Amino acid sequence: MDETKGVAEAFRDRWVFLTGVTGFLGSVLLEKLVRSCPHLAGVYVLIRKKKKFTDVQQRLETVLSLPLFCRVDKDLLRSKVVAVEGDVSLNGLGLEDVARRMVIERCHFVFHVAANINFNAALHQALSVNLAGTQRVLQLAKDMVNMKGFVYVSTAYCNCTQRDVVAEKVYPNRWEVDRLLRILAEQPPDVINGSTDRILGGHPNTYTFTKLMAENLIASERGDLPVAIVRPSIVIGTLCDPIAGWVDNVQSGAFAFIAGAGRGVFRTLPATGSRVADIVPADQLVALLLAAAWRIADTGRLQVFHFTSGGRNPVTWSEYCRLAVTKLRENPCTGLILYPRASCRSPTTVRHALYVAMAHYAPAYLLDTLAKICGDKPILLDIQYKYSKGMAHTDYFTRNEWNFSTANTEDLWSILGETDAKEFSFDVGKINWPTYIENCVLGVREYYHKQPRSTLPAARKYLKL
Ligand SMILES: NC(=O)c1ccc[n+]([C@@H]2O[C@H](COP(=O)([O-])OP(=O)(O)OC[C@H]3O[C@@H](n4cnc5c(N)ncnc54)[C@H](OP(=O)(O)O)[C@@H]3O)[C@@H](O)[C@H]2O)c1
The missing domain is CATH 3.40.50.720 (NAD(P)-binding Rossmann-like Domain)
Known part of the structure; x- marks a missing residue:
């Protein structure tokens, strides 16, 4: 040729x-x-x-x-x-x-x-x-x-x-x-x-x-x-071309996890941690x-x-999860609902199902009820469902x-x-996984959650309080 x-x-x-x-x-x-x-x-x-x-x-x-x-x-x-x-x-x-x-x-x-x-x-x-x-x-x-x-x-x-x-x-x-x-x-x-x-x-x-x-x-x-x-x-954000971390939807499970964990509503990544992501x-x-x-x-x-x-x-799923959570703490979202914390859990176990019910849905339900009582708009369950949709049916690929x-x-x-x-x-x-995942975290924050970079210092300060 x-x-x-x-x-x-x-x-x-x-x-x-x-x-x-x-x-x-x-x-x-x-x-x-x-x-x-x-x-x-x-x-x-x-x-x-x-x-x-x-x-x-x-x-x-x-x-x-x-x-x-x-x-x-x-x-x-x-x-x-x-x-x-x-x-x-x-x-x-x-x-x-x-x-x-x-x-x-x-x-x-x-x-x-x-x-x-x-x-x-x-x-x-x-x-x-x-x-x-x-x-x-x-x-x-x-x-x-x-x-x-x-x-x-x-x-x-x-x-x-x-x-x-x-x-x-x-x-x-x-x-x-x-x-x-x-x-x-x-x-x-x-x-x-x-x-x-x-x-x-x-x-x-x-x-x-x-x-x-x-x-x-x-x-x-x-x-x-x-x-x-x-x-x-699994395709996620751009590495660097034309901009780093570009994303316009979070349909892939790996990205939905960053979006959900970034708001503090996802506490678990349904995956076998030792498997390759x-x-x-x-x-x-x-x-x-x-x-x-x-x-x-x-x-x-x-x-x-x-x-x-x-x-x-x-990179393994547990490494991906650890890096994402670390970078989410360093670059937090504005309007964080809970402190970003998550780990890999085998998606097929009853323990995982119970954990999702207790750590994802119960707090969302409780806080939404409180919001209703105070006359505010309940949003948490909606957010939970939205991100869960992106993660749905991915376990076959995160277990194998x-x-x-x-x-x-x-x-x-x-x-x-x-x-x-x-x-x-x-x-x-x-x-370079740490750099790439940090850029994806920043990309999800900026392009998906629509939070400009200028809001980062205030969000970091809030997280330290
Ligand atoms: N994202 C990944 O992780 C990944 C991994 C492996 C392979 N792929 C492959 O990459 C390709 C693109 O994926 P993506 O992530 O960019 O998906 P996406 O964001 O959901 O985009 C899908 C595109 O297909 C169009 N489309 C769907 N049904 C159509 C129809 N009946 N007629 C015309 N257009 C139609 C959609 O148009 P509307 O806007 O009108 O719905 C949209 O433009 C797919 O072939 C997928 O199998 C993706």
Whole structure:
């Protein structure tokens, strides 16, 4: 491959089609594309219409005005990013004919990031978005006249049923993709949902199962399309690019824990402390997505890339918990409800359930009742439920650990030129856990709890009282 033509050059005068831009990773990817690939022609972003917004352009504006985009010129951003209305669960992605034609004629790369990431979404819903949706995006990519590469964001845990080293290859499932798609087309949602356990087999939830089936679909239907399947483990805030600790939601359990423990309402991390917390930074992941696109555009092959930290730079759940609590005490939230204190507890024990009831819900219930008596608004139970949602159904992943092969990712890293290795770094060996977790704590405080840095000195003083 021509290594003198680096990653950014692969996007010179190219158009990109991107799904999932209103989500955490899609927005980080869009920012990096526009900032680090200056000769990029433009990006079409597929956005669903939502009631709260007049149109998809307004939804795009909300994304572009996030602090994440602070290093990109706003005019440049608006001139390069084009919103198209669509929904991956609809036939033809719900694209209007004109938009479809434009995308097909212009685009060279597709990054399919959108997914239903709710672990326990109803099977019908998860299949519609994650499997049938991927088929629709893949078909669009195959229709593109100038197609150079299709990058699919999968998950390392789609192979969580594997007990040996998980290889960078697509693992078949006893279910055939065609059969599942036929069931989806022919059976009513409640019949499909009623068969969830039977269909999932050993999978712990509908998310990992449908992501695995999407990989199988891509492998069997890609034809000669160059494809990269990138499998990250648990993705949390950015390491440093474009800002440290960027986060816009706390849907992942590891982040929900920081958000909840930061307010003092979480006292326990449901995990086996000695197991590896396989966490990776969002900015490194998007750097890998771009480098993978560059690679497959050249090789024309299907390649799978694991993006995990456990093998090279591991941190355990108890270490993660200890670091998070230490950093939360050093950088406390304003309006702290209880002193930040937490430890790992095995999520399957009765002791843990009792502890959650006593240490999380009982004080929240009591203080809310007191608030009501004093004429104040009760908020604690709501907060407790909100953060608990992010932590729900994660115990399968915090009780177990996997050994992911990362040979392809390491090989890709080794062939990056010097400039690319700086601009598109995905070297997990560089993660300094105490610094990174502190930045994530600060990021959750600033971008999620919306507490500006200027409020830190007062919050620190309050905690010392
Ligand atoms: N975050 C992680 O820890 C992690 C780890 C491994 C893999 N991944 C993978 O990374 C990808 C992105 O995850 P994320 O954390 O960024 O999730 P996220 O914040 O929930 O974003 C999901 C995105 O998908 C879009 N989407 C969902 N259903 C759609 C539909 N029917 N049509 C069009 N767009 C739809 C959402 O749009 P709306 O705003 O309209 O809902 C949103 O933009 C997913 O493929 C996920 O499997 C994530």
